[in-house]
Amino acid sequence: MTLPDRLLMGPGPSNPYPEVTAAFAQPLLGHLDPEFLRILDETCDRLRTVFQTTNALTLPISGTGSAGMEACFVNLVEPDDVVVIGVNGVFGERMCEVARRAGATVVRVDAEWGQPIDPQRLLDAQAANPQARLVAVVHAETSTGVENDIAPLAALRNTDSLLLVDAVTSLAGIPLEVDGWNIDACYSGTQKCLGVPPGLSPVTFSARAVDRIGSRTTPVQSWYLDLGLIGDYVGTARKYHHTAPTGMIVALHAGLGAVLDEGLDAVWARHHDVGRMLQSALVTRGFDLIAPERSRLPQLTSVRLPAGLDELALRRRLLAEFDIEVGGGLGAFAGIAWRVGLMGHTARRRSVSTLLGALDTML
Amino acid sequence: MTLPDRLLMGPGPSNPYPEVTAAFAQPLLGHLDPEFLRILDETCDRLRTVFQTTNALTLPISGTGSAGMEACFVNLVEPDDVVVIGVNGVFGERMCEVARRAGATVVRVDAEWGQPIDPQRLLDAQAANPQARLVAVVHAETSTGVENDIAPLAALRNTDSLLLVDAVTSLAGIPLEVDGWNIDACYSGTQKCLGVPPGLSPVTFSARAVDRIGSRTTPVQSWYLDLGLIGDYVGTARKYHHTAPTGMIVALHAGLGAVLDEGLDAVWARHHDVGRMLQSALVTRGFDLIAPERSRLPQLTSVRLPAGLDELALRRRLLAEFDIEVGGGLGAFAGIAWRVGLMGHTARRRSVSTLLGALDTML
Numbered sequence: 001m002t003l004p005d006r007l008l009m010g011p012g013p014s015n016p017y018p019e020v021t022a023a024f025a026q027p028l029l030g031h032l033d034p035e036f037l038r039i040l041d042e043t044c045d046r047l048r049t050v051f052q053t054t055n056a057l058t059l060p061i062s063g064t065g066s067a068g069m070e071a072c073f074v075n076l077v078e079p080d081d082v083v084v085i086g087v088n089g090v091f092g093e094r095m096c097e098v099a100r101r102a103g104a105t106v107v108r109v110d111a112e113w114g115q116p117i118d119p120q121r122l123l124d125a126q127a128a129n130p131q132a133r134l135v136a137v138v139h140a141e142t143s144t145g146v147e148n149d150i151a152p153l154a155a156l157r158n159t160d161s162l163l164l165v166d167a168v169t170s171l172a173g174i175p176l177e178v179d180g181w182n183i184d185a186c187y188s189g190t191q192k193c194l195g196v197p198p199g200l201s202p203v204t205f206s207a208r209a210v211d212r213i214g215s216r217t218t219p220v221q222s223w224y225l226d227l228g229l230i231g232d233y234v235g236t237a238r239k240y241h242h243t244a245p246t247g248m249i250v251a252l253h254a255g256l257g258a259v260l261d262e263g264l265d266a267v268w269a270r271h272h273d274v275g276r277m278l279q280s281a282l283v284t285r286g287f288d289l290i291a292p293e294r295s296r297l298p299q300l301t302s303v304r305l306p307a308g309l310d311e312l313a314l315r316r317r318l319l320a321e322f323d324i325e326v327g328g329g330l331g332a333f334a335g336i337a338w339r340v341g342l343m344g345h346t347a348r349r350r351s352v353s354t355l356l357g358a359l360d361t362m363l
Numbered sequence: 364m365t366l367p368d369r370l371l372m373g374p375g376p377s378n379p380y381p382e383v384t385a386a387f388a389q390p391l392l393g394h395l396d397p398e399f400l401r402i403l404d405e406t407c408d409r410l411r412t413v414f415q416t417t418n419a420l421t422l423p424i425s426g427t428g429s430a431g432m433e434a435c436f437v438n439l440v441e442p443d444d445v446v447v448i449g450v451n452g453v454f455g456e457r458m459c460e461v462a463r464r465a466g467a468t469v470v471r472v473d474a475e476w477g478q479p480i481d482p483q484r485l486l487d488a489q490a491a492n493p494q495a496r497l498v499a500v501v502h503a504e505t506s507t508g509v510e511n512d513i514a515p516l517a518a519l520r521n522t523d524s525l526l527l528v529d530a531v532t533s534l535a536g537i538p539l540e541v542d543g544w545n546i547d548a549c550y551s552g553t554q555k556c557l558g559v560p561p562g563l564s565p566v567t568f569s570a571r572a573v574d575r576i577g578s579r580t581t582p583v584q585s586w587y588l589d590l591g592l593i594g595d596y597v598g599t600a601r602k603y604h605h606t607a608p609t610g611m612i613v614a615l616h617a618g619l620g621a622v623l624d625e626g627l628d629a630v631w632a633r634h635h636d637v638g639r640m641l642q643s644a645l646v647t648r649g650f651d652l653i654a655p656e657r658s659r660l661p662q663l664t665s666v667r668l669p670a671g672l673d674e675l676a677l678r679r680r681l682l683a684e685f686d687i688e689v690g691g692g693l694g695a696f697a698g699i700a701w702r703v704g705l706m707g708h709t710a711r712r713r714s715v716s717t718l719l720g721a722l723d724t725m726l
Contacts, residue, residue, distance in 0.1 A: 003613070004398055005390040012606055016391055024387035024610075027368040028379055028560055030688045035367055062562070063426045063587060066605040070587045098586045189606070197391055197610035199425070199562055221584050223461045224426060224433045242429035243375055243552070247387075247560035248611070250366070325393045 006319070007346070007354060010327035011142045011300060012169070013191035013198050014343040016255070020196050023254035024247065031244040039253050040244070044234065046256035050171060050194075050264065051186060051204045053178035057227065058204040059234040060252055062245050065168040065189030068201025070098050071225040072136075072164055072185045075213050079103030081133040084125045084161070086117040086148065089141035090330055091166055099136070102221065107132065113331055114144045114302070116295040119152040126161050133212075134162040134184070140170035142192075143330045145302035145339065146291045147174065154182040162209055168192060171202065172259050173271045173299035173343055184209040190248075193271065193299055195344025196255035199248045255344070272298045274342045278352045279303075282340075285359065290337060299347065301340045302333065311338060314362065322358040369682070370709070370717060373690035374505045374663060375532070376554035376561050377706040379618070383559050386617035387610065394607040402616050403607070407597065409619035413534060413557075413627065414549060414567045416541035420590065421567040422597040423615055425608050428531040428552030431564025433461050434588040435499075435527055435548045438576050442466030444496040447488045447524070449480040449511060452504035453693055454529055462499070465584065470495065476694055477507045477665070479658040482515040489524050496575075497525040497547070503533035505555075506693045508665035508702065509654045510537065517545040525572055531555060534565065535622050536634045536662035536706055547572040553611075556634065556662055558707025559618035562611045618707070635661045637705045641715045642666075645703075648722065653700060662710065664703045665696065674701060677725065685721040 008015045029036035048058050061068045073095070077083060083104045085095050088111040096106045109125045111117040117137060126135050135156055137148050147170070156163045162184035170176050173193030178186050184206040191198035205213070205227070213220075213227055220226040224242065232239040259267050275298020279289055286306035289296065305311050311328065315338065318324045329337030342351060371378045392399035411421050424431045436458070440446060446467045448458050451474040459469045472488045474480040480500060489498050498519055500511050510533070519526045525547035533539050536556030541549050547569040554561035568576070568590070576583075576590055583589040587605065595602040622630050638661020642652055649669035652659065668674050674691065678701065681687045692700030705714060 001386075001389075001617075003389040003392060003402075006392060006396065008391065008393055010393050010395075013391055013393060013609060016610075021388065023364075025384065026364075026366045028371065028376055029366060029369060030371055030373050030376060031561070032373075033369065033682070033688060039366075063430065064605050064608060067426065067587045070585065094586070101582055101584050101586050191606055197608065198394070198606045199608035199611050219464055221464050222433065223457070223464050224430050242427045243554055243561045245427060245560065245562035245611075246376060247379075248562050248608075254364075319396070325396060 004323055007324045007351060009341050009346060009351060009355060010325045011339045011341050012189070012343065014195055014341060014346040016197055017195040017258040017345040019254040019258045020251050023251045026250060029246050031246050036246050037238065039250055040234065043249055043253045043256065046253065046260060047202045047204065049260060050256060051178045052176065052180060053204050055178065055204045055206055057210050057231055059230065060249060061201040061203050061225065062242065063201055064198050065187065065201050066094070067225065068187030068189065068203050069095060069166060070222065071203060071227065072187055073098045073102045074222045074225055075220050075227045076162060076164065076185060076209060077102045077104045077133055078216055078218050080105065082107060082129050082131055084109060084122060084129060084132045084135040086122050086137035088115060088117050088144065088146060088148070089113055089138065090143035091138045091141060095136050095166065114146060114290045115292065116146050117148050119149050122153060123155060126156060126159060130159065132161045134164045136164040138166040139176060140174065140297050140300065142169045142300055144290060145297045145300045147295045147297050151181050157182040162212060169300055172267055174297065175268055178204055190252055190255065193343045194255045195258065196252050199245065200252055271342065271347045274347050274349055274352055275299060275301065277349065278340060278342060281352065281356050290333065299341065299343045302329065302337055303340065304337045311335060317362060318358055324355055324358055367686050370687045370714060372704050372709060372714060372718060373688045374702045374704050375552070375706065377558055377704060377709040379560055380558040380621040380708040382617040382621045383614045386614045389613060392609050394609050399609050400601065402613055403597065406612055406616045406619065409616065409623060410565045410567065412623060413619060414541045415539065415543060416567050418541065418567045418569055420573050420594055422593065423612060424564040424566050424588065425605065426564055427561050428550065428564050429457070430588065431550030431552065431566050432458060432529060433585065434566060434590065435550055436461045436465045437585045437588055438583050438590045439497055439525060439527065439548060439572060440465045440467045441579055441581050443468065445470060445492050445494055447472060447485060447492060447495045447498040449485050449500035451478060451480050451507065451509060452476055452501065453506035454501045454504060458499050458529065477509060477653045478655065479509050480511050482512050485516060486518055489519060489522060493522060495524045497527045499527040501529040502539060503537065503660050503663065505532045505663055507653060508660045508663045510658045510660050514544050520545040525575060532663055535630055537660065538631055541567055553615055553618065556706045557618045558621065559615050562608065563615055634705065634710045637710050637712055637715055638662060638664060640712065641703060641705060644715065644719050653696065662704060662706045665692065665700055666703065667700045674698060680725060681721055687718055687721055
């Protein structure tokens, strides 16, 4: 069986770094093998560097980004806790649903899809609900291509509310400072700017968040995502919890290696440059960028198609004739917009020129 | 970086089938790519064949075997439900903990570690608790190498209790008949007899179980493991839930292909033959088999070491000098026993002779 060689320019997965593909060819190791545990430790160290944190509790959850989201809520929230959640797209909505299933009472701070959330509104909502256990917001909304400003939320350090940030699409794509912005809990995914296939969710928790978990009065409702138990395996105790996905973790180790060998600054600059290159070229061709310039992500571009173009037919031709995947719009943008990813190894000038070449051939 | 080439004879992961390693070298596909969806459908079909079921709701959960366990409990159980659980090892204990965190009241049916559970005792416990939502038991206890007899539990079809079976270590290693034994819910893992790295949990649910999920009065506490939502993606609706781990699913597709090309009967016979070969050779060398003969798994052998041997030192030498991994004992068997796996691609006569050669060299 030979699979088609797609250029993955949708909202994720992106094409893996070559180092990652090579890692999958390595012999598989057991989850208690000292050689594997050394790689696991290095993987957590590399995650700390990429997250820009010194948090001890930093590790890959054995599930995709949504499992990381759920891990954060079920560990940090107890029944009837109040949580403040910013919502300006699919993933803010998902946070509300996950929080409710963890028994939380959700205070929403809504902004229009395609627009950023004013961080002051989140701070105000916290001030109006000082008992809130946490304030949660998506850094890079994959559904709209909008960046929400996180840095001003560092002010939450002076409250009893933790700051929880979804960095699924932002980590290793745009600057993210877990310690610098006083983020207490943060989750990501491997299949976006880390250039690794989907399947793991890197997470990190501040000392304040760890204290919060340690002072729970009810058990974490998920055994699989219980960070106390997972930490006993990933940490020094090495106590068996579940069988770690060793092959995927070796692949993540390799992806993080590729990112750090290039350097975070260079990786951010590469994402920035190719994003702006794509965006201006699309405007030239009559596409309409959805996110306002100041909040426009480089690694995920949401665009309305020029009037008269059938987005689905064009998207299908791109895939079938040119082996290029782009994503469709979601919500209010379904049927009229595309989401074009330039993440991880895909974030290259050649990806942009390949897409433009195909578009110019078709249009 | 070059990783050591281990012979994985612990309790899992096993060595992947060569077809699986080859699959990881294929280009990565997006989770909504028609080519990927075709492979996903085929993977579910192959899982039906291996599970010996026609269940529509049959799919890989995006987590390891323990995530599959949790998916079964959180979807099938509502707060204050009674569940009957057989316990004769680590994984029966784990079921109790997962069930409690889902809000269930657990009725335990304990048997000594290393001994099977008499199925009549499970039927009796159900008869004494006819309101029980389900009766759960581990088919192949990885912690002790004991097989629990499932077929007699088919009698539960005449009650209101569902039958839930842990087939993590049994699937594709020993006969398992989901439809033939009237199993309502069953979960497994990829890293045992399927010969695929850890990271996915195949699950299957009967029509009766699907009805039970559909008639819940409370939401499933886990959004990530909500089978209604997952089924909307894996089924015909193709509605986005989370980003499926496409690379791992392509690998599972390949592992199932290897198993089905050989044929289930042949795969079971291979596991049976190499297990018996190892077990008699160990007895000859003064090792003491823990599981009674009638309930002794071929794919996972629990053995006490001859008196005077330091199990940990010997196990470490096997790994360091011979690149052979075997597992240590758990619970009452810690420090005095080994668990030796012969699962999936590792279930070869050469694996047995390699281990024996190393042991004979050391002893």
